[in-house]
Amino acid sequence: MDHTAEFLVFGATGQQGGAVARALKAKGRQVRAFVRNPESIKSKALAAEGMSLAIGDLFDPASIDQAMVGITGVFSVQTSSPAGEVTDVQEVSQGKAIADSAVRHGVRHLLYSSGGAAGKGPTGMGHFDSKSEIEAYVQSLPIMSTITRPASFMEMMMLPGMGLSRSEFTFFMRPEQSMQIIALNDLGRINAEILMAPDHYAGKVIELASASVTGKDLERAFTDVAGRPIAYTRFPNDLLTENPFLNRLAELLDSGLLAGVADLQALEREFGHLTSLVEWLDGPGMPLFKAALNDDKAEVALKDSDNA
Incomplete structure (x- = not known):
């Protein structure tokens, strides 16, 4: 493990951590990526891009401590229970373990990536309320900290079962209802900028989003890119009735x-241009969109851990 790294990034082989690690590296900063399996394709890709690897497991506090040595700033994110890998209690335990380790090792700045529905009172959904608990814990510790709350990822809309292969798209909002979304490239870039300016962002809670879209906006954008009509509908009532997880969302x-409460104009003034849905579809989202158009899976991939 390289002991000259400046930033330690958790979740580096995942969507958020990977985006942050690459954004930091693009700025010429030294990154240490926390990974479970150094032989995985994603871990090897990080190493090939010049990042050092800290091998460990979030269930192993000693490995977190070892990874934390000599680090200035930490990006903390944990897997949520809907992925089926951890429980809500375990997510909280892991988030607290990272924060405690950062304090023990004198880390200057801890950036915790939470969620858009967190910190606003009980939601009745464990994987949101768990993040609220981690937020409160981080804020109680003697360490400079920042919390970001990203909106739903644009990439999430390309999960199987949303209907694109059948020339339709189903999602949470009603046709005229707005919902904020974020592109992973914006998430990575903004969190990297926060990590590189800890004094400026210390103590702040920042709601993150790239755009606000309605169901009709999705219909128009997807139709234009697909070259054929894509009809938008909300998840049908019978599906919501059968699936308490989707229904609560x-x-x-x-x-x-x-729905999201990020101030998009303020974010753009602070961090520069934000990626629109159309720009995302024309750029990093295009391969995902094309794959979704040809994916005939009928089951909605969004689910809770009990159904995983």
């Missing part, structure tokens, strides 16, 4: 908790 969107 839809309820949170209707209540405004999941």
Whole structure:
């Protein structure tokens, strides 16, 4: 393990951590990526891009401590229970373990990536309330910290079962209802900038999004890119009735908790241009969109851990 690294990035082989690690590296900063398996394709890709690897497991506090040695700034993100790998209790335990280790090792700045519905009161969904608990814990510690709350990823819309292969698209919002979304490249870039300017962002909670879209916006954009009509509908009522997880997410969107409250104009003034849905579809989202158009899986991939 390279002991000259400046930033330690958790979740580096995942979507968020990978985006942050690459954004930091693009700025010429030294990155240490926390990985479980150094022989995995994703870990080898990080190493090939010039990042050092810290091998460990979030269930092993000693490996977290070892990875933390000599680090100035930490990006902390954990897998949530909907992925089926951890419980909500385990997510909280891992988030606290990273924060405690950062304090023990005198890390200057801890950036915790939470969620858009977190920190606004109980939601009735464990994987949101777990993030609220981690937020409160981080803020209670004697360490300079920042919390970011990203909106739903644009990439999430390309999961199987949303209907694109059948020339339709189903999602949470009603046709005229707005929901904020974020492109991973924006998420990575903004979090990297925060890590590189800890004094400026210390103590702040920042809601993150790239754009606000309605179901009709999705219909127009997807139709243009697909070259054929893509009809938008909300998840049908019978599916929501059968799936309490999706139903509660839809309820949170209707209540405004999941709709997003990021100030897009302020974010653009602070961090520069934000990626629109159309730009994302024309760029990094194009391969994902094309794959989704040809994916005939019928089952919605969004689910809770009990159904994983």
